[in-house]
Amino acid sequence: MKIDLAYGKTGLTIDLPDDQTSIIEPQFIPGLPDDLAAIKTALRNPIGILPLRKSIEPGQSIGISVCDITRPMPSKIILPVILNELKHIHPSNITIFIATGTHRKNTHSELLSMLGEQAIGGGYNIVNHDAFNRANLTEVGVTKENIPIFLNSDWIKKDFKITTGFVEPHFFAGFSGGPKMIAPGLAGFETIMRLHDSDMISNPNSKWGITHGNPIHDSIREIATLFPSDFTLDVTINKHHKITSVYAGEMFQVHKAACEFAHFTAMREVSEPFDIVVTTNSGYPLDMNLYQAVKGMSAAHQIVKKGGSIICAAECSDGIPTHGSYGEILKSQVSPQSLIDMIESSDYQKHDQWQVQIQASIQMENDVYIKSDNLSLDQIVGAHLLPVDDISTKVSELLSQKYPNGTVCVLPEGPQTIPFLRRVGNGRTIYK
Incomplete structure (x- = not known):
């Protein structure tokens, strides 16, 4: 059978034996017939709070957190x-924050493609968050787990803060969007490192689609x-x-509703593991680099059976990438086992260690x-x-x-479909 994989901007077609191959895709939901109207309706009929237009007074400073490249x-x-709902606020009082976390700064051309001409040329302030610049960060407290909370100083100072997010299952935080647009999106390096330390990452509840009892999600939620x-x-x-659902209002009520919808459409239960799983990282822009492609491997x-093989198709137009420490860490050791030993040592702490x-x-159990x-x-x-x-x-x-x-098994859309085994004999993956 011929199967189209999400790969870069153009896609990739493969041909596999019909009698031995299963395909798992997200439940397809067509885009909303009028997404602009749906967004406006959500903004004017929010969950749990006043409509956006009625919540902000003229003269207030506004911060809007958006996803990076x-x-x-669909920020554009x-x-x-x-x-448009904020027309009574002067553009100079509105700042759009690119919630990069520890990712690189987005270029002007990327910002234009992401945000559109109105945002770029309309007199609004655009800020690429920099998690590494302590001069632009404020320490505002600690979590119950003693994680120091550093947040973007400009963001904290805004009179009214708006977060916009894209919700899908996340490979260790449960789901994206919602509170992640504050931390790690607008958090400092030290905070992000603690949210992603080896104990957090190795916790059995730090998984796709799990929020309750997930220590990473719990800490992110606490900060938010x-x-x-x-x-x-x-x-x-x-x-x-294409936008399939829109939720607006109080952060946690909104995120819960969006997570429930994403779980319904994106997560698929299977009865038995497979010898070979072919995956992607959902095409461009998600497969821009190998760092991001780890999500497709994780899906x-x-x-996949222990001892099975994973084949990941990811265009990696941005390479490893060159920024960050991911590639450097990978090359620092001779094997996956030695990488794990190094990362789990008590004194090790390095940017991007969580992805490694x-x-x-995964490589300890499977050929990738x-x-x-x-x-x-x-x-x-x-x-x-x-x-390959x-x-x-x-x-x-x-x-x-x-x-x-x-x-x-083939996951043509990569981590836009998260399969899971409800019962696994070796106890590797159990979703409740």
Whole structure:
């Protein structure tokens, strides 16, 4: 059977044996027939609080937190509607914060493609959050787990704060969007490091789709409770990046509703694990680099047998990438086991260690192949991955040489579909 994979901007087609292959995709929900009207309706009929337009007085300073370029958030559609509701506020009093977390600064061309001409050319302030610049951060307290809370100073000072988020299952925080647009989105490096330390990442509840009892989600929620947004708008999208639902109002009520919808559409229960799982990282922009592609590997890991093989197709137009410490950490050790030993040592702390920890944990149990037109052989080997030129040929080889009568599963949309095993004999993955 021919299967179209989400890969870069153009896609990739593979051909696998019909009788041995299963395909798992998110439940397709068509885009809203009039997303602009839906957004306006949500802003004017919010959950739990007053409509946005009635919540803000002229002269107040406004902060709006938005996703960075690594997320397919339809900010170009959402922002004009929000800004139209704020026509009584002078543009110079409105700041749009790019919630980068520890990601790189977004370029002007990326900001234009993300936010649109009205936001870029309308006299609004645009701020790329910088988690590493202590001069632009304020320490505002500590969590119950003694995590220091550093937040963007300009954001804290705003009279009225608005968060906008894209909600989907997240591989260790449960779900994206909602409170994540404050922390880690607008948090300082020290806060982010503690939210992503090895104990947090290795906790069995730090999983896709789990919020209750997830220590990472609990800490993020605690920070957002101490320093909440005044108004939240969260959306879900389909594989065509069309808006499928809109929720606005009080942050936690909004996020809960969006998470329930995302769980219904994106998470799929399967009865048995597979020998081979072919996955993606949902195409551009999510597969811009190998760092992000770990999410696609993690989605596949939920349903592959121990000793099975994962093949991840990710274009990686931005490479490893060059920014951050992910690539440096990977190359610092000779094996996934030595990476885990290093990261879990008590004195180790380095930016991006969480992504390496998750990747190495997967590689400890499975062979992981990468199909990428932008990574060199040295880069692939340096990441302890196995190269593959043609996915169809590689699957055929694995079935004939390693897994006779084996089973294959394909996740064409990568982590936009999160499969899970309700019962696993070896106890690796249990969702409740």
